[in-house]
Amino acid sequence: MTLTELKYIVAVARHKHFGHAAEACFVAQPTLSVAIKKLEDELGVTIFERGGTEVSSTPLGAQIVAQAERVLEQTAAIKEIAKQNKDPLAGPFRLGVIYTIAPYLLPALVKNMITQVPQMPLILQENFTVKLMELLRQGELDAAIMALPLPDHGMMVQALYDEPFIVALPKDHAWAERSEISTKELKTETMLLLGNGHCFRDQVLEVCPEMSRFSTNGDGITRTFEGSSLETIRHMVASGIGITVLPMASISKHDAKDGMLRYLPFSAPVPDRRIVIAWRKSFTRQAAIEAIRQAVLSCDLSGVTMLDIPACAQ
Numbered sequence: 001m002t003l004t005e006l007k008y009i010v011a012v013a014r015h016k017h018f019g020h021a022a023e024a025c026f027v028a029q030p031t032l033s034v035a036i037k038k039l040e041d042e043l044g045v046t047i048f049e050r051g052g053t054e055v056s057s058t059p060l061g062a063q064i065v066a067q068a069e070r071v072l073e074q075t076a077a078i079k080e081i082a083k084q085n086k087d088p089l090a091g092p093f094r095l096g097v098i099y100t101i102a103p104y105l106l107p108a109l110v111k112n113m114i115t116q117v118p119q120m121p122l123i124l125q126e127n128f129t130v131k132l133m134e135l136l137r138q139g140e141l142d143a144a145i146m147a148l149p150l151p152d153h154g155m156m157v158q159a160l161y162d163e164p165f166i167v168a169l170p171k172d173h174a175w176a177e178r179s180e181i182s183t184k185e186l187k188t189e190t191m192l193l194l195g196n197g198h199c200f201r202d203q204v205l206e207v208c209p210e211m212s213r214f215s216t217n218g219d220g221i222t223r224t225f226e227g228s229s230l231e232t233i234r235h236m237v238a239s240g241i242g243i244t245v246l247p248m249a250s251i252s253k254h255d256a257k258d259g260m261l262r263y264l265p266f267s268a269p270v271p272d273r274r275i276v277i278a279w280r281k282s283f284t285r286q287a288a289i290e291a292i293r294q295a296v297l298s299c300d301l302s303g304v305t306m307l308d309i310p311a312c313a314q
Contacts, residue, residue: 076139096144190242248303
């Protein structure tokens with residue numbers, strides 16, 4: 001039995017698919033499948049029920065997967081314990097950031113880190129929330145910056161800032177000269193949203209229910225288009241296809257004054273999202289977490305409210 005085999009069975013249990021699990025582990029599917037079959041033969045049990053489009057754990061397999069998750073977390077803890085006698089601010093720090101935060105936070109954050117903690121370079125990874133959580137559990141990341149709500153995870157979480165949402169319009173839109181807009185008014189417009197998998201899409205649909213195409217009273221928005229990134233959507237709005245909702249930090253001071261778009265704030269209550277940093281409870285480089293938090297608080301992000309709230313377990 002190896003840690004790699006345990007990592008593979010945890011990945012399959014989470015993705016419920018051998019191919020997707022292999023991609024998450026950066027190995028070929030035959031390599032992953034052979035390793036899992038070897039582990040099953042060694043243990044004399046069947047961990048997964050094969051067949052159909054979705055792989056599921058057997059009752060005994062679910063117990064084995066749960067134990068494997070604990071083993072992987074404790075393995076990561078051993079590595080951290082080995083660093084306890086070293087400077088927690090010395091050496092690289094592996095930080096994950098979701099796609100809708102990274103392009104707007106990282107330029108200022110990296111600059112602040114170079115100034116404030118030059119001995120702790122950042123190894124950065126952009127990804128979806130679900131993937132970053134998986135990498136955190138496996139010890140592949142030290143911490144991740146994401147938006148609430150997070151899936152059930154058992155991590156330590158500390159708030160960084162609250163970020164309001166804003167509406168982006170083509171510069172010649174009929175609303176371009178207005179001072180604000182309500183969420184209910186969006187239902188009359190063609191809306192551009194991120195595709196499935198992006199938590200910002202879910203956050204926008206949650207705080208702006210009028211944007212849902214599945215409104216129970218048939219009063220949803222007239223039409224939607226999807227984009228792969230906020231920047232792609234921004235260009236589509238500029239071309240006149242429709243309008244969209246963006247996080248405030250994505251609006252630079254230059255964008256607000258010039259360019260092909262106009263930005264319109266929401267009337268109260270203004271929808272927003274809370275940005276947090278999350279890490280494993282067993283992670284020992286607390287000074288490093290605090291250094292990153294302070295570097296974020298020093299960032300000049302348009303329209304956000306920086307927070308100083310104690311960390312908590314979730």
